[in-house]
Amino acid sequence: MASVKVKSVCLVAFLSFLLISSCSKNNNDSIQPRSTPTTPASIQYADGITKAIIDTAIGYSRDIYLWYKQLPGTMNSMPFSSLDSVANYFSVMNYIKNYSKDTVLPSNVIRNVDRWSFAIKQSEWDNISQGIAGDFGLGIFFMTSTDLRVKSVEKLSPAAAAGIHRGWQITAIQGVSAINTSDASIQQIVAAVFNSSKTTITFKKPDGSSQQLTLNAATYQQQPIYMDTIYNQPAGKVGYLVYNSFLGDSASVVNNLAAAFAGFSNAGISNLILDLRYNSGGYVWMEQLMANYLVNNSGNGQVMNREQFNDRYTRYNTIDRFNKKGNLNLSTLYVIVSKGTASASELLINSLKPFMNIKLVGPSATTGKAVGFFNIPVGDWYIFPVSFKSVNALGQGNYYDGFSPDVNAAVADGLNKDWGDVTESCLAKALQGINNNGAFSVETTPKLASKQTGISSGSAPVLVNDRLINPRNISGAIETRRHFQR
Known part of the structure; x- marks a missing residue:
């Protein structure tokens, strides 16, 4: 098999997207898929999938999968069929999820944690990864x-x-x-x-x-910033930034983020509310750009996060450090989250936790995607077997149950209010905490709904009664410093 160079894609969450590298790094290490041609030769696959593609996907999974040691010696029991191959984005990627036992923190429960390994047509991925929707x-x-x-x-x-x-x-x-x-x-x-x-x-x-x-x-080109504004509150000036994904045109993202934070600094805000409730991830470099604007001076130069691969690829383990941008020096950050908050968004929260008091507000815990991938071309598909996990400066990771709202800060999504309405339940709760010196009051009015369900396009989860409606909704913390190339 031809050797391949590594170009990583770190998708950390419930489906979202990628491309464009600002800090590209090439690796020439040869990675050969471990052999195990076990698929039935007589099966006729749909959508361009062949036996060779299936076998190659199995081989790569045996090599780069974070939990490769748990994979069975043979994989003959896989549900090979045209339906599984197409509707489930490659039966191989779904199959390996059954062999991903890891320790979930802080509960210390051991269970299969992989909900994210997947495959997608390269042509489809090209649009998604650039934040282009149709x-x-x-x-x-x-x-x-x-x-x-x-x-x-x-x-x-x-x-x-x-x-x-x-x-x-x-x-x-x-x-x-x-x-x-x-x-x-x-x-x-x-x-x-x-x-x-x-x-x-x-x-x-x-x-x-x-x-x-x-x-x-x-x-159209997706725009990450839905809103940025400033409120005059009893506690002082409060910035509010609704950031929907870590994707988009790179130049626009850099310029718009710089403008938003310059506005906050010039206004002299004393607190900031970052709304990530529908942000399911994107490029790691965009997440790191945001982190460098948010981190306070105490974190400058300190470890932001560490990427950890399986024992065959420890040479790819990386350490990223904060490089402070802008003039904000906040001790506390209020973040609005939900089940739709995933991957790069969770990576951002985890990276900042050692250096800032992070207050979480919202209807539910985040997704819990503490891992990432390599994008590997196989035929005209990309496969994404989970390949590494991320931990912060304190070594904290494995947050597979997500990050939960603070005590008394769980509140239903104010779906009947527009962005920026100070009476919208999540924004109102965050402002309450700011004006009460970080304390949240017990709710005295009923929540909007005991259980909210959703259908969405783009990068947010597509759920109805906790059931995935559109499996092509992808979340990620996408690392662009390494990638597989033939």
Whole structure:
């Protein structure tokens, strides 16, 4: 087999995306897939998958997979079929997840932890990794079982051009007003909103008026910053930054992030709320750029994080250090999180924990993706077997259960409010903590819903009653310093 160079892709979470390297590093070590051709030769695979591709994927997994020692000697029991190969993104990647026992901290429970190894067509990945979307730009979520809301709108998308805002209620889709969390309704919603080139949706606005809009899918560049603003509060000036992903055009990301933090510094903010509730990850270098703006002076030059590979690839273990940017020197950072907060977002939180008081607010714990991948080309696919884990300066990692909101800081997502509304439940809770010197009060009003369910496009989780609706929703902390090349 031809030797390959390594170019890493670290996706740390519940699906999101990548590309473009600012700190590229080449490695010439030859990596050969460990042999084990065990697939039935008679199987006819779909979508360009062949027996050779399956066997190569198995070989690479036996070599680079973080838990390779747990893989069985033979893999004949794998569910080889066209359905599994395509619908499940390569049966190999799903199969190896059953051999990923690790210690979950802080509970010390040992269980299979890999929920993320996957495969994807290279052509599809090319768009996703560059933050290029081709849809309506709508994220939607059920506030209750019959109340479907717009949870997010991509800035340059058709939905944004139509004037749609977060918080609007969806009362009909393609003329169907029976909208609920039943399987039949979910299938209709997914087909109309995520698998169509054109759709008609009726919205109810906050003022009670209704508007019917027809949207045409289009290609657009995703913009990570949904909002940046400053509030005058009793505790002083508070910055608020809604950051939706660590993807996008590299020059725009660098410039826009610099402008946002310059604005915060010039205004003299004393506190910052970072809203990552729908940020499922992206490029590691973009996450590190953010970390360097956020870390206080005590962290400058200190260890940001360590990447740890299996015992065959310890030579790829890396240590990254903070290189402080900007003038902010905050001791406390308030972060809004949810189940949609994953990968690079969690890496950011974990990296800052040794140097800052991190206050977490939101409806649930984060995803719990403390690991990353190499992207490996196999045929016209990329496979992503989990290949390394990340730990912070204190050696803390293995947060497979995610990071939970602080005591009395768990509050439902305010899906009926637009971004920046100080009465939106999560933002209001963060402001409460800031104005109460870090203390959160017990809720005296009922939460919006005991359980919220969602359907979304782009980089946020696609869940309905905790069931993945669109498995192509990818989250990641993508490392661009190494990669596999033939």
